[in-house]
Amino acid sequence: MAKSNKPIVWGLFAAGGTVCAFVIPVMILITGVLLPLGLFGPPEASYESMTRIVSNPVVKIVLFGILFLALWHAAHRLRITVHDFGIRNDQLVARAVYGFAGLFSLIALVTLLSF
């Protein structure tokens, strides 16, 4: 029996799980709750300051990392869920879900670079 190459996808999945558990709730809290509630000043002003923050290259890298890992995590989770439901066409499912994660990572990248 040959050793599996699953660690490539699983390592990213595990990292994505950690990111999703710790970082995403904070991001939702900031962008989805605190910001609209005006905790960072009036919405117009906070948009300005947010875009300024996002235009920082380090922030771009961090944000892309978070988004990519979260998307990858979701894709892998979906692949496993489909497998658990007894759908055996794993290669096709894998291509579809990872392709989806890749596409949206690309969109995230392009969007981040446009700031």
Added chain:
Amino acid sequence: MSQRQITFEILRYDPETETEPRFQAYCVPCEEEWVVLDALNYIKDTLDGTLNYRWSCHMAVCGSCGMMINGEPMLSCKAFIRDLPAGTIKVEPLYHFPIERDLVVVLDDFMDKLESVKPYVIPKKQRPIEDGPYKQTPKQLHQYQQYSMCINCLLCYAACPQYGLTPEFIGPAALALTHRYNLDSRDKGRRQRQEVVATHEGVWECSFVGACSEVCPKDVDPAGAIQQMKIASTADWYLEHLMPWRRS
């Protein structure tokens, strides 16, 4: 002591003479403090001596009395009848294993898998007897103790949907025991066991459903053991591929 008449629907099957399993109903006068195994013994002793099932200790130690009770894998010596919902109790052999006779299943597949992971201490160097025993601190014992509580009852295999879908999967108990030896301070056999653990049929077939840990009567937590081995195997993979010169 209060007695209750309870109907047991028990799967009967003799693969040598019958083409299909069937259910046979028995009405058993059950005592308040009985477990399902007591009812089976009553049937065997007084109603039908042809019923086959395994048991030995009657105290959740030997691991031989596992069966499906109302569709859940349980030790029949630990399944109190008063804790089950009122009504007929359905008893079947453990899911995912071939039936040998009635409630007795064929264990060969598990035995082969268990053997493949070398479930024994592999020391770095065999010490001569004069050198005395291998010593271990309580802390070192604590590292693996939980995983050493497994009684090979195989409830976890009956609960595991992945084992049901992919019979090649090494499965929860064998992997939990692998972890047990890997964590043992006296053991240096992890690399050898990785040959099985790191394959597709090893830890990677697991999708962390967690049913194994839920049904385990000994709180072994095979699911936890498998996730820990996935992390270690991932670290191995990156080391082997990114720093190939490290491989000795």
